[in-house]
Amino acid sequence: MINLVVALPAEARPLIAHYRLTDKTTRGGFRIYRNAGMSLIISGPGKIAAAAATALLGGCNSDAEQAAWLNIGIAGHATHATGQNLLAHRVSDHATGKSWYPPQLFDLATTTTSLLTVDTPENCYHRDLAYDMEASGYYAVATRFSSAELVQCFKVVSDNREHSTAAITAESCAQLITRALDEIDPLLGALSALSREHDSWHAAPAGLEQLTRRWHFTVSQQHQLAELARRWKVLVPDQPLWLDTLDTRKKAAEALQCIQQHLDSLAPGLLQATHEPGV
């Protein structure tokens, strides 16, 4: 699952069209657009709105194991030309001084920058970095739902020392995002692949539901079952989680013991791996 957090309708329109986010709902006053693998929420301007929208989207999509998150929007920059695409390697909040450092794992063409979230539109550009009004609110909340590697901020420069914020229109904003799609696409592709891979590590083995339907497991027993399921998936990968001897077990504790005994009896064989020798 990919979650997009976008401040303005003008920023969202090109993304909604490009990714065919045709399913539209309204939750808590926020408009959300979806397709099967992506959700986009329009937060409105400001970091508090961005934080609220991010929290709402995270809550709506809480089934997604580790969703990828991307905040997309326009930003000012002291020196970069308008239309320059930027990925934030540092997100700072001007009011609190707090900073976050989104890990940069991908080999992408997009230039990275420090991004400062301010409370009012920036017109002086004192420091050589990007200025926006949402990223810190979004980032602080999104990283409560997903690991930082899957949470990124993508900005397109809309204003600088030569071109003031006064010149920004809905039309120019939409055009900037449209032109940035050729760099947004590979970023989303990389994030999505990473998110899917992460989810695959934690997929439950087949047959687990059969067990949970048959016996009532206490919370503690559920943890034990999860651990046994993990081991099962590694040691008996081609078989669903079931043993014939479980048929006669009346209680969850007996079922757990039966599975554990079976797994403990399987001596770890040759460890299999794809190996990459070093230098």
Next chain:
Amino acid sequence: MFSIIYIERQIADHPRTHEICARFPNATRVECDRYGEVFNPNAQNFRLQKRNPSLILAEKHKGRVLQAPEGYGLGGRNNYYFSHMLNCLYDCRYCFLQGMYRSAHYVLYVNYEDFENDMGTILAQADNEPCWFFSGYDCDSLAMEPVSAFVQHFLPFFSRHPQAHIELRTKSTQIRGLLKMTPIPNAVIAFSFTPEEMYRALEHKVPTLERRLQAMLQLQQAGWQLGLRFDPLIYQHGYQGQYRRLFQQLFSQLNNEQLHSVSLGTFRLPRGYFRNIVQLYPDEPLFAGAFSTENGMVSYPQALEQEMTAFCTRELLQHIPESLLFRCTLAA
């Protein structure tokens, strides 16, 4: 190698910072107040970050040289460990670093001189008694030598202080720097090994057994004292034949009379670290076996642990005298 280098503001102008950054002219430099802002946040995934870790240059303010845990040593009474760097170039699946740290970024402390001062203080307080300083706890001692120049800087200190002994524990073949130096009798270059089958399955990005052995032979020929470290011992079906073959391969080529020490250690991790690692690698066969938890430490069941230690000890004593063999017995 690094697309991003994070730099603590207070050491932005440190000479070592400049030297290291000059090696990576295309890396983006990102300043931070303290390295913990980048390294410590909880919402990070070690396994994901290991794909492309960044470098963090920082200053170590305190706790630079620490007393080694009881049971860890090579016969000396005064044992210390220090880490000029956090995280390792290699990616061994049994390594505790995965469970201890949230971030896989490399942290390199540039204030080597402060580490030396602390060692000097310890030596002065030890009143000429030998002191051992173990390197390679939070990182590989040699793997990042071209970047860190760690050995290049620290060995002269040990050359000037013969009562200070250093162990450089490594799986690396970055020995060029050592081969250019005059060997000192108070330095032990200690190479870690597991059998070939386990190396292939678990020790990602580590040089091959054969290349490490060749590095050892070059060092031995140059006059350096060497150690062999079989730590942790890893269990799998057929381990006995695998370890036997490993020992034969190593001892048939090394000059055993020039070996300083051989040590054995069992696989054990603090429970919290083990839980973190299993969460990162739920699909790892190493962690699918039966483990036992006692006093907050996860290890193989005691009977298995004793069997493995006894077997490997017997096998090793066919190659080396008992005086060279040390068993690492870390308490919880």
